[in-house]
Amino acid sequence: MSMRRIISLTAFLSFFVMLLTSVILYIVPQGRVAYWADWRLWTLSKDQWGAIHINAGFLLLLSIILHIYYNWKPIVLYLKNQAKQITIFTKEFNAALILTLILVVGTYVEIPPFSTIINISDGFKESAAKEYGEPPYGHAELSSIKTFSKKMNIDLKAGIKFLEEAGYKISQDTQTLKEIAKENNISPQQIYLIISRESNKESLFSGKTTTLPENPPPGTGNLTLADFCSQYNLNIKIITRSLKESNIVSKADMTIKKIGETNKISPTDIYEQIKLITSKNLEN
Structure with a gap:
């Protein structure tokens, strides 16, 4: 058996597993949703897919290190200039470095297309939150x-x-x-x-309401007002009418976040207003 071939094929297969798990983790629901609804894909949970991703990453890293070891001479040739002198900052290396820096900086400052990739992932997760609760x-x-x-x-x-x-x-x-x-x-x-x-x-x-938690639970902003009221056994008609009386525009299919944006206040303020409404109803 050829060690070079084993290492190259291991790198290829581990890369394939990394690619597959990366796509799955890209669209997987947020942890709180996945754990709550016991989300699974092909019988595997979010944690199991994450564990496979991490271990496949270690296998890929190890195979790449060994690949570099067995292919050191060709790699050294990539680092030589026309005068056959070794220099790290060749034109090719500089191009690769610039591309990498653009990705890192672009992601950090949240500009397209890097921010778009993240937003698409967030969209998948928000849809999952609505579907699974x-x-x-x-x-x-x-x-x-x-x-x-x-x-x-x-x-x-x-x-x-x-x-x-x-x-x-x-x-x-x-x-x-x-x-x-x-x-x-x-x-x-x-x-x-x-x-x-x-x-x-x-x-x-x-038509009785229940006491809401002191602070808004994670993901509350992504709930529609209808889902929020259903979750806490609230009468949505009373809530929307009371919000309107407080000059807050709201609809059943609007998320708490969207209601906040529409009325130019924070989702937390919307939550506090609903909590105030429910406490008044309880007193009455």
Whole structure:
């Protein structure tokens, strides 16, 4: 067997794996969404694709180092000028260096086409967030079902009962949503939908609102007002009417971020205004 061929083919195959995983990680949902909805592609999770990407990178790096070792003479020839003297800054090296610097600086200052590439990736992630749904707060799947229920104003005993009626097992209320989901082969998001069934039903018929978290959870700005109200059992008609009374233009299909941009205020201000509306409704 030829070591040169093995190294060259290993570099080629590891590059192919790197290329594939790079494309997948380019379009994969944000971590909070992927973990919440248990996102998978070809049965592999976001973390598993990331692990393959990292290890393939190390294999590619190792094969490139060995490739350089076995092809040192040709590489040295690339660094020689017309006088056959070794010089690092040849015309070819300078061209490669300039291209690399343009990429780094262009990405840093966020100018097209480099910013466009990033924006397209963000677009994929925002679409995924709308499709799969956002968690009510960051890393909600790591909360125990007891803590989660308390934060979301859900009756713990009723929630556990709903899970058992649906055929899912739960050992104790200190288990995290992620652990329960893994044991029952479902996503943390599905657990939330099941245990919140009673509160959703109550809100649907009584019109009562729930207490929002103190600070807006990650990804709140990307939620449409309709999705936001659905997530927190809020009456969207009351919310839009109350926002209008505060001279804030809003529509059900507008994201919180878009509402902020339209009214020239921050998404956080929109969130605080909705929180104020819900607190007033609770008092009444």
